[in-house]
Amino acid sequence: MPERADAARNRAKILAAAEELFTARGAAEVTMEDIARAAGVGRGTLYRRYPDRAAIAVALLDEHERRLQEVLLRGDPPLGPGAPPAERLAAFYAAMVELLERHAPLVLGAEVGHSRFTTGAYGFWRTHVRILAEAAGAADPDVLADVLLAPLAPELFLHQTSRGVSPERITAALRTLAARLL
């Protein structure tokens, strides 16, 4: 059965309020109660849908990530299939940096707790990179995939940019990483 009209309205209010708060203050500084109040909704209503902040951040990110995942699977090269692995990896890095740039607070919010590696998205990125590593004939692609994804950790991205490092420099460094390793 479909969602009731008022429920859908509240879901939208919650997501809008949460996105606003996350980007304004950073996910760590936002409580469930803040979100409920900002959305004009009771705490019970909030918990009915989202067990914690991470779930809300994941919901907010979902759309953006899905789009990138789609392109990786079926888009044009070099992001999509067709280009040599090293170039595809470099393109993937560039896309991820851009995603971090736009949604870093959300990505970080999605990792409340220790969720980073257990989230569905990480599994997807991991598989993608592992397949690239395999295609390039790398030794132990399974471990290499994690190593290649490590520099995309959102805390690192935030730390670098807060130190004044531009996203472009990060992308450039990752491009050489891709070129050297695959």
Next chain:
Amino acid sequence: MPERADAARNRAKILAAAEELFTARGAAEVTMEDIARAAGVGRGTLYRRYPDRAAIAVALLDEHERRLQEVLLRGDPPLGPGAPPAERLAAFYAAMVELLERHAPLVLGAEVGHSRFTTGAYGFWRTHVRILAEAAGAADPDVLADVLLAPLAPELFLHQTSRGVSPERITAALRTLAARLL
């Protein structure tokens, strides 16, 4: 003025109790109150020295890290000065993986909050790696240093080992990383 005798005794009790609890349950599952009780000490006494769990974990790690830092600065090659950058980086990776293997719960505990990059130790590792990158003539060593350190994130290490990846495989993957990039 030096520390009073009872104070020193309590500090020792606190550190011993904390180390035990951290390794037994993982830092996230240990409260300040747990530590105080296990050490047979009041909460006030605990807070007098350590504002939070991270401070305790840092104190516990300090000794181990100092030893490695000493070797990096003044030990024999390839860890110490003298060997080519790529080899020194590989040796550093191996030493860090070993340190993670032995003290992963502590390293993770030391990162409660977002401290990873603001801790003194990270700065040291970062400088070390940056100098190696410079010596190897890499472009933008400043950014590369962070990228090269990213695969040593303790959460990643724990995730990998919990998936059944042996520390040796991790070290091997990092060795090729070092060889290719410097």
Next chain:
DNA sequence: CCTCAAGTGGACACGGTGTCCACTTGAGTC
């Protein structure tokens, strides 16, 4: 208009945090 399941919201109990302050204890002094 009626019904009832879906949805709502706030009260509540719980657990951890960090502070505060009255008390105790150790170490120098004579």
Next chain:
DNA sequence: GACTCAAGTGGACACCGTGTCCACTTGAGG
């Protein structure tokens, strides 16, 4: 060995965020 007092101690307290629970409201289909 008694005296002094700053350093050190510990537990009571107030606060905050979490997650649950349940009596009430609301919307959609008959």
